Amino acid sequence: MSNNETLFARAQRSTPGGVNSPVRAFKSVGGTPRFITRASGARFWDADDKPYIDYIGSWGPAIVGHAHPEVVKAVQAAAERGLSFGAPTEGEILMAEAICHIVPSIEQVRLVSSGTEAAMSALRLARGATGRDKVIKFEGCYHGHADSMLVKAGSGLLTFGNPTSAGVPEDFAKHTLVLDYNDPAQLVETFKKLGNEIAAVIVEPIAGNMNLLPATQEFLQTMRDLCTQYGALLMFDEVMSGFRVALGGAQSLYGIQPDMTVLGKVIGGGLPVAAFGGRADLMKHLAPLGPVYQAGTLSGNPVAVAAGMTTLKIIQTPGFFESLGKQTKKLIDGLTALASNHGIAFCGNSVGGMFGIYFNEKIPTNYSEIMSSNKELFNRFFHTMLEEGVYLAPSAFEAGFVSAAHDDSVIEQTLAAADKAFAKLV
Numbered sequence: 091m092s093n094n095e096t097l098f099a100r101a102q103r104s105t106p107g108g109v110n111s112p113v114r115a116f117k118s119v120g121g122t123p124r125f126i127t128r129a130s131g132a133r134f135w136d137a138d139d140k141p142y143i144d145y146i147g148s149w150g151p152a153i154v155g156h157a158h159p160e161v162v163k164a165v166q167a168a169a170e171r172g173l174s175f176g177a178p179t180e181g182e183i184l185m186a187e188a189i190c191h192i193v194p195s196i197e198q199v200r201l202v203s204s205g206t207e208a209a210m211s212a213l214r215l216a217r218g219a220t221g222r223d224k225v226i227k228f229e230g231c232y233h234g235h236a237d238s239m240l241v242k243a244g245s246g247l248l249t250f251g252n253p254t255s256a257g258v259p260e261d262f263a264k265h266t267l268v269l270d271y272n273d274p275a276q277l278v279e280t281f282k283k284l285g286n287e288i289a290a291v292i293v294e295p296i297a298g299n300m301n302l303l304p305a306t307q308e309f310l311q312t313m314r315d316l317c318t319q320y321g322a323l324l325m326f327d328e329v330m331s332g333f334r335v336a337l338g339g340a341q342s343l344y345g346i347q348p349d350m351t352v353l354g355k356v357i358g359g360g361l362p363v364a365a366f367g368g369r370a371d372l373m374k375h376l377a378p379l380g381p382v383y384q385a386g387t388l389s390g391n392p393v394a395v396a397a398g399m400t401t402l403k404i405i406q407t408p409g410f411f412e413s414l415g416k417q418t419k420k421l422i423d424g425l426t427a428l429a430s431n432h433g434i435a436f437c438g439n440s441v442g443g444m445f446g447i448y449f450n451e452k453i454p455t456n457y458s459e460i461m462s463s464n465k466e467l468f469n470r471f472f473h474t475m476l477e478e479g480v481y482l483a484p485s486a487f488e489a490g491f492v493s494a495a496h497d498d499s500v501i502e503q504t505l506a507a508a509d510k511a512f513a514k515l516v
């Protein structure tokens with residue numbers, strides 16, 4: 091047995107399924123998850139000391155490359171000053187100022203420890219500020235695992251959601267309405283009927299939790315206009331796209347200002363930091379100023395903030411996103427050309443440092459097209475790539491991530507592996 095297999099067998103005795111977050115278990119692709127022992131730059135190593143080029147980057151946070159010396163130094167220095175105080179620090183002000191500066195729609199921000207917590211708190215704030223209960227989300231978007239977000243569309247248009255997880259009461263799910271991504275007409279119809287009851291529309295403006303699927307300009311603009319017209323709040327969940335598709339996130343690319351934004355992943359640089367923020371007149375409803383309660387023992391943790399601030403500093407260096415976007419595009423163009431050489435129905439797409447690969451004839455534009463991609467081909471491709479030392483997201487329905495450490499030689503090595511993997515598919 092390999093060390094990975096031994097560890098996985100052992101892990102399953104003390105932890106449900108052997109993992110602390112489900113996608114890590116390789117259930118979708120089959121096989122044994124790799125247990126990671128260390129990482130540096132664009133690579134990590136498993137328990138058998140096999141190196142992999144890493145295209146998940148901790149699902150986004152590792153944007154400057156793993157164990158970046160400046161980030162490690164900042165974390166060590168912060169740790170030496172103490173791990174957590176339960177009292178405010180200047181670092182939290184610096185972080186809040188940096189976020190408000192980089193994302194102009196955010197006038198005030200609160201730091202929390204996970205994207206789930208940030209989205210959950212932002213939705214509570216939206217309900218508290220508007221005095222309305224109903225929320226619209228879109229099929230295929232992920233906003234963490236708060237009860238009201240673990241919901242899928244009910245049968246038929248304009249019916250309220252059904253829970254997608256055991257343990258979520260129907261009484262909670264019924265306040266969430268689940269609509270189709272990139273369908274502005276359905277949104278118009280829904281607002282006509284229920285607009286005055288909607289507290290918020292929450293959306294991934296560039297979706298990354300059903301593979302990569304950017305919204306159309308029309309979809310987001312329709313959403314913006316309807317929210318303004320009916321007094322609902324537009325909430326962009328940029329936990330994944332923030333500081334990833336561009337420095338200012340998806341909202342900077344579309345030129346659309348949400349009322350509130352949810353952030354996570356990159357802002358912690360690999361440690362637990364997330365945030366939600368937006369218009370100051372909304373944020374003032376939060377405790378201790380207002381009646382919407384929210385708190386956290388480790389919120390704004392000094393060590394985590396040090397990792398996040400140093401990461402934000404590095405990604406603000408001139409040319410950072412130009413170079414990241416160029417490398418990501420090089421990867422996607424290379425993969426697309428190779429697949430075409432081998433006669434495989436495959437396409438790719440990228441925005442900034444985030445990418446999608448699809449075993450489809452053309453780039454999917456909505457949830458059902460994504461779901462029609464060839465999962466079996468993806469799984470075979472995934473396993474050959476893994477064998478060849480390239481770690482892709484272990485599911486056909488997840489986005490991929492490139493870091494600043496993915497230089498030309500890393501991309502070339504990836505493409506050489508892909509050439510072999512595509513050849514095996516025909």
Ligand SMILES: *Cc1c(COP(=O)(O)O)cnc(C)c1O
Nearest residue numbers: 204205206232233234327329330
């Ligand atoms: C990852 C993610 C979340 C949840 O963040 P966690 O830190 O895993 O709780 C929420 N929304 C989006 C868009 C995400 O990608």
